[in-house]
Amino acid sequence: MIKVTIYEDWCKGCGLCVRACPKGVLALSTSHLNKKGYYPAEVVNQDACIACTACARTCPDVAIEIEK
Amino acid sequence: MAKKLMKGCEAIAEAAIQAGCRYFFGYPITPQNDIPEYMSLRLPQVGGCFLQAESELAAINMVYGAAGAGARVMTSSSSPGISLKQEGISTAAAAELPCVVVNMMRGGPGLGNIQASQGDYFQATKGGGHGDYHVIVYAPSSIQEAVGMMAKAFDVADEYRIPVMILADGLIGQMMEPVDMDQVGEVHLREKPWAATGYVPGGKKPRAVINSLYIETEDLDVLVSRLEARYEVIRQKEPMIETYKTEGAEYILCAYGTVARVCKAAVRILEEKGVKVGLVRPITLWPFPYDKVREAIAQESVKEALTVEVSSGQMVEDIRLAVNGIKPVQFMGKGGSRIPSAEEIAERIMEMRRA
Amino acid sequence: MVAEVIEELGIREKTAGIAPVGCAVFAYNYFDIDMYEAAHGRAPAVATGYKRVQPDHYIFTYQGDGDLASIGTAEIVQAAHRGEKITTIFINNAIYGMTGGQMAPTTLVGQKTTTSPLGRDKEHCGEPIRMAEMLATISGSAFIARCALNTTPNLIKTKQAIKKAFETQIARKGFSMVEILSPCPTNWGKSPAEAMDWIGEAMIPYYPLGVFKEV
Numbered sequence: 288m289i290k291v292t293i294y295e296d297w298c299k300g301c302g303l304c305v306r307a308c309p310k311g312v313l314a315l316s317t318s319h320l321n322k323k324g325y326y327p328a329e330v331v332n333q334d335a336c337i338a339c340t341a342c343a344r345t346c347p348d349v350a351i352e353i354e355k
Numbered sequence: 356m357a358k359k360l361m362k363g364c365e366a367i368a369e370a371a372i373q374a375g376c377r378y379f380f381g382y383p384i385t386p387q388n389d390i391p392e393y394m395s396l397r398l399p400q401v402g403g404c405f406l407q408a409e410s411e412l413a414a415i416n417m418v419y420g421a422a423g424a425g426a427r428v429m430t431s432s433s434s435p436g437i438s439l440k441q442e443g444i445s446t447a448a449a450a451e452l453p454c455v456v457v458n459m460m461r462g463g464p465g466l467g468n469i470q471a472s473q474g475d476y477f478q479a480t481k482g483g484g485h486g487d488y489h490v491i492v493y494a495p496s497s498i499q500e501a502v503g504m505m506a507k508a509f510d511v512a513d514e515y516r517i518p519v520m521i522l523a524d525g526l527i528g529q530m531m532e533p534v535d536m537d538q539v540g541e542v543h544l545r546e547k548p549w550a551a552t553g554y555v556p557g558g559k560k561p562r563a564v565i566n567s568l569y570i571e572t573e574d575l576d577v578l579v580s581r582l583e584a585r586y587e588v589i590r591q592k593e594p595m596i597e598t599y600k601t602e603g604a605e606y607i608l609c610a611y612g613t614v615a616r617v618c619k620a621a622v623r624i625l626e627e628k629g630v631k632v633g634l635v636r637p638i639t640l641w642p643f644p645y646d647k648v649r650e651a652i653a654q655e656s657v658k659e660a661l662t663v664e665v666s667s668g669q670m671v672e673d674i675r676l677a678v679n680g681i682k683p684v685q686f687m688g689k690g691g692s693r694i695p696s697a698e699e700i701a702e703r704i705m706e707m708r709r710a
Numbered sequence: 711m712v713a714e715v716i717e718e719l720g721i722r723e724k725t726a727g728i729a730p731v732g733c734a735v736f737a738y739n740y741f742d743i744d745m746y747e748a749a750h751g752r753a754p755a756v757a758t759g760y761k762r763v764q765p766d767h768y769i770f771t772y773q774g775d776g777d778l779a780s781i782g783t784a785e786i787v788q789a790a791h792r793g794e795k796i797t798t799i800f801i802n803n804a805i806y807g808m809t810g811g812q813m814a815p816t817t818l819v820g821q822k823t824t825t826s827p828l829g830r831d832k833e834h835c836g837e838p839i840r841m842a843e844m845l846a847t848i849s850g851s852a853f854i855a856r857c858a859l860n861t862t863p864n865l866i867k868t869k870q871a872i873k874k875a876f877e878t879q880i881a882r883k884g885f886s887m888v889e890i891l892s893p894c895p896t897n898w899g900k901s902p903a904e905a906m907d908w909i910g911e912a913m914i915p916y917y918p919l920g921v922f923k924e925v
Contacts, residue, residue: 301895301902307862341862344869378763404762408755409788416752416785420759423746428759446749551726551744551760553767563726564738566747 289338290354291330297350300325304342304351310335313342358533363498364389364431366534367457367521368397370505371429373539376455377403378428380417382410382436385469386525387459390431411436415443415456422452423565425550427509431457433525434475435466438483444518445484449567449578451549453512455505456490457521459528462692470692471526471613476669479522480641487579489586490518491593492640494611498532500638506540511593513545515585522640524665526613526694586642594637594644600626601633601651606704608634609648609662609674609684613694618663620697625704631656632704640670648677657682659707663700664688711869712770712799713741715876725768726760728753730782732774733807751782754789757796768879770797775816776806779841783815786845786887793850793884797875800841800887802856803894804913811897815839818912823897838916842889846922852884854923858891860909864919871921883925891917 291312298321305313305328314331321327328351330336336353343351361369368390371379379398381391391407398405408414411432421428432440437458447454460475462468475483479492491511495501501523512519551563569575597615600622601607608618615636625632635651637644652660652674660682662671667690675684687695687703716722722743729737731750738745748756753771760769778786778800789796805823806812813826816838820829830838842856853875857868868890875886891913893905900908 303902303906306903306906339862341865344862344865345859378759380759406758406762406792408758409784413752413755413785413788416749416755417759417762419748419752420746420756420761421763422759423756424760424763426763428763442749443752450747551746552764553724554742554744555723556742562742563744564747565745566738568735568747570736 289336291333291336292352292354293328293330294350295327296322297348298325298327299323299348300327301347302328303345303347304328307341307345309339309341310337312336356535356537358535360531361498361534362389362531363501363523363528364459365393366498366502367505368393369536370502370539371455372397372401372403373536374427374506374509375542375544376427376429376509377401378421378426379403379405380408380414380421380428380430382408382414382432384411384433384436386461386528387431387433387457389528390457411439412443415440415447418454419443419447419450419452422447422454423450423551423563425547425552429455429457431459433459433461434463434472437475437478441484444490445482445486445488446567447518448488448490449486450565451516452518452565453516455508455512455519455521457523460522460524468692469525471524471665471694472692473524473612473614473665474690475522476640476664476666479520480643488582489641490520491589491642492520492522494522494638494640495527496612496615496636498527498530498534499538501527502534502536503538503540506542510543515589517585522612524613590642593639594642594647595639596644596647597636597638598647598651599634599636601635603654603656604631604633605656605658606632606707607652607657607660608632608700609660609670610634610664611637611640611670614663614665617694617697618700621700621704624697624701630704630708637670643673645673645677648674649679652678652682660684661704661707662686663695665692665694666690711872712772715869715873716743718873719876719880721768721876721880724766725770728756728769728771730771730773730777732777734772734774734801735808737772751777751780752785753777754782754785754794754796754798758789758792758794761794761796768876770799772799773801774807775800775802775804775814779815779839787848790845790848790851790885793852795879795882795884797879798887799872800889801892802889802917803892804838805894805897807894807897818916840917842887842922845887850885851887851923852925853878853886855921856889856891856917856919858909858914858919859893860891860906
C-alpha cells in the first residue's frame with residue numbers, strides 16, 4: 288500500500304511536485320488555501336502512485352512523504 | 356627563571372603559548388612577522404596548529420572558526436592588516452567569541468611605513484568595525500609587561516567572551532630586552548559549553564549556534580543589551596593604569612606604550628631642573644581608566660597636563676574626557692612614526708611653564 | 711539532501727555546518743546540528759579554523775554563488791589550495807537572491823538582473839565563472855562535481871554527489887565541493903516550472919554537469 292502525505296502548511300504552491308510526477312497523482316488545489324495563503328498541492332489520484340519519490344525529492348520545502 | 360634576551364614579537368608568541376594558546380592564524384606584514392614565524396616553529400611542538408592564511412581577513416575568520424570550537428586562538432598583524440580584520444573582529448564580538456588579536460602598530464595612514472607608531476588608537480578603542488561593540492585593549496610599554504599580559508588577555512577573553520587586543524608598536528615588537536618567561540601569569544582554562552564541539556540530540560550539552568545575525572529588532576536588542584551589561588562590568592572591574600611620580604606634581608604627562616617610557620626619561624630630566632612632573636600611563640586603553648587619570652590631574656598642585664603620542668592626537672581626547680575641563684590638557688605629537696625624544700618633551704614642559 | 715546524507719553517514723553528532731550570508735542565511739535554524747553563521751564569503755576560512763581545532767569532526771559550508779564566486783573567491787580557492795578536509799555545497803543560481811536579484815559572477819551573458827538590466831554584457835563585465843572546473847585544477851581538491859536540480863535523475867545524482875563529497879572528507883582525501891545548479895524563480899522572473907526548464911535550456915549548456923575531479 289503506497290501512501291503519499293503532503294504537509295499542507297509547509298507547501299508554497301510552487302507546483303514542482305506536480306511537474307515531476309510521472310503519473311499525475313498530484314495537482315494544486317483550486318478550492319482551498321493553506322495557512323500561508325497558498326493553493327497547496329494535493330493527492331488527486333493516489334492509486335496511480337508508483338512510489339518513485341520524484342515529488343518528494345524535488346519539493347523545496349520537504350513537504351512530501353512517501354510510504355510504501 | 357633566568358632572564359633571556361628576546362625580541363618582542365617572539366616573547367609575546369612564547370608567552371601566548373604558555374598561556375594555553377594552541378592555534379594561530381596569521382599573515383605576513385612588517386613589523387609583526389616574527390610572531391607568525393615563531394608560532395610556525397613552536398606551535399607544532401606543543402601539539403598546536405599554525406596556519407598562514409591567504410589574507411589577514413581570512414585569518415580573523417579562521418580565528419572565528421577556531422574560537423567557536425572552544426580553542427584558545429590568536430592572530431596578529433600590523434595596522435593595515437588590522438584594518439582588514441575589522442569586520443571579523445566586530446563579528447567575533449557580536450558572536451561573543453574569545454580570542455586575542457595583536458597589533459604591532461606601524462606608521463600610517465595608508466601604507467605609511469614600517470616604523471613604530473600609535474595611529475591606531477581610535478580604531479582599537481572606539482571600534483574599528485561596524486556596530487556598537489568593544490574589545491578590551493591592553494597597551495604594553497615593555498616586552499616584559501607584554502609577556503605578563505598574555506595569560507591575562509586569554510583569561511579575560513574567556514571570562515567575558517570578548518576579543519582582546521594587545522596594542523603594541525613596531526618598536527616593542529622588534530627590539531630585544533631581557534625577559535623572565537616565568538612572569539607569564541596564571542593560566543585558568545575553563546569549560547566552554549557554548550562551543551561547537553559536537554551535539555548529541557537530547558544530550559546534556561546544548562546545540563551550539565555561533566552566530567551574530569539577529570534579523571528581528573527585539574532579538575538584536577537582547578544581544579546588544581547583554582553586551583552592554585557586560586561592557587559595564589568590564590568598565591568597573593578591568594581598567595589598569597600606572598601612575599609615576601604624580602603625587603604633588605606641577606605637570607602631568609599622559610602617554611601609553613613606548614612613548615610612556617620616553618616620558619619617564621623626560622620626568623627625570625625635569626626633576627634635575629627642579630620641576631616636579633608625573634606621568635599617568637593607561638595600560639588598558641579600553642576600558643579607559645578615566646577615574647585614575649582625573650584623580651592625578653585634578654590635584655591642587657597640577658597646573659596642566661600634556662598628552663604625548665605618536666599620532667595627531669587620539670588618546671588626548673580620552674584624557675580631556677577624563678579631566679572634563681577642570682584643567683587644561685595640552686597635546687604634543689604628530690601622525691606618522693616620529694617618536695619624540697625625552698629632551699623635546701622636557702623642553703615642551705619648560706615652554707608651558709614660561710607661557 | 712545534505713541533512714539526509716549526514717544522517718545516512720552517521721556523522722550527525724560530530725558535524726557542524728556553516729551558513730553564509732545569502733539565501734541560506736538562516737540555515738542554522740534548519741540543521742539540528744552545531745552551526746555557525748559566517749561573514750559574507752568567509753565560510754571556508756571559518757571552516758578551516760573549526761577543522762584545524764577538531765580534525766576528527768566534520769564540517770560543511772553551504773554557500774551561494776555571490777558568497778563563493780564573488781566576495782569569497784580567495785577563501786574558496788585557498789581552502790582548496792590547502793587541501794582543507796572540508797565539504798562545500800555550492801548553490802549556483804546565477805544571481806544574488808537574498809538581496810533582490812543582482813548580477814553575480816555566475817550570471818549568464820545576456821541574463822537580465824537588477825544590476826544588469828539590459829542583460830549581462832560580456833564586453834562590460836566578462837563571461838560567467840565556472841567554479842567547478844577552476845577548483846578542479848587545484849591539487850588540494852579531491853572531489854569536485856557539478857549537478858543540477860531540474861530533473862528527477864539529476865536530483866538523484868545530486869544527492870549521490872553530496873554523499874561522495876562527505877565520504878571524501880571522512881576519508882581525509884582533501885577538499886570536496888558539489889556545485890549545484892539551482893532555480894531562483896523569484897529573481898529570474900519565471901514560474902518555478904519555467905525556472906527548472908531554464909536550468910536545462912540555458913544553464914547546463916554553459917555549466918556542463920559531471921565529476922571534474924575525483925581522487
